[in-house]
Amino acid sequence: MRYLKLWKIGLAIACLLVLTACSSADADSKSSNKNAINLAYVEWDTEVASTHVIGQVLEDLGYEVTLTPLDNGIMWEALANGEVDGMVSAWLPQTHAPQVEKYKTKIDNLGENLTGAKIGLVVPSYMDVDSIEDLTNQANQTITGIEPGANMMATTENAYKEYKNLEGWNVLTSSAGAMTAALSQAITNNEEIIITGWSPHWIFNAYDLKYLDDPKGLYGTEEYIGTFARNGLKEDSPEAYNVLDRFHWTPEDIESVMFDIMEGMSATEAAKKWIDNNQDKVADWTQDAKA
Secondary structure, three states: OHHHHHHHHHHHHHHHHHHHHHHHHHHHHHHHOOOEEEEEEOOOHHHHHHHHHHHHHHHHOOOEEEEEEOOHHHHHHHHHOOOOOEEEEEEEOOOOHHHHHHHOOOEEEEEEEEEEEEEEEEEEOOOOOOEHHHOOOHHHHEEEOOOOOOHHHHHHHOHHHOOHHHOOOEEEOOOHHHHHHHHHHHHHOOOOOOEEEEEOOOHHHHOOEEEOEOOOOOOOOOEEEEEEEEOOHHHHOHHHHHHHHHOOOOHHHHHHHHHHHHOOOOHHHHHHHHHHHOHHHHHHHOOOOOO
């Protein structure tokens, strides 16, 4: 009986040591990851450029940065659930207004990072049409769009309710990359094409394009791109939070990064090139910040 009691005591001590070791391991893991930052983005050319730039800035400061491409709806949900730390991809005040309204108590709005943005239907300038109201049978009554989860696509797919001349038109969902490829091919062949477009975007530097007038205002007027963080990031990682909060640049800045990517640079290489050439702006974002 005495040996049994000693054995039980020994077993209890062993279990306590295991639990203590596990707790210590967990603490070490959390400690080693305290500088980890996960940024979400949608794989639109603008967001690829901006996310890689701000991600590289944080990495240069010593953060362990993960960039996570997600569908638009999933990106907002992941941010609200705290599964990612932040994003610089919100188009406001109209395009992503439904997501902001849905999750506003679960996300932290850091304000705009770029002004002068715009969305709408875009055509090559050689097409003899200037307004959505003037569309009849151009481009085989097809609008070439992007990912089905994009708010701009929902607006376009419902446009026939406001523009009766669009009834019966087809909205082709694809991806941002497929849309720009279709645009390039159409322009090469001098063919008609109507796309769901946005600026800033490198396509406006590469091609002669125009927005179709939108008399009913479905696509809104000028927009801005905003930055959001998960609730609690300011307390968990105040330096990274401040970098995101200070992040601000111009359409010319983002278009230069997008153009380099379009020309064949990787997104990381293009981001590093822009950072090297714009140390004054980066210094303003990173005041007193380090991992």
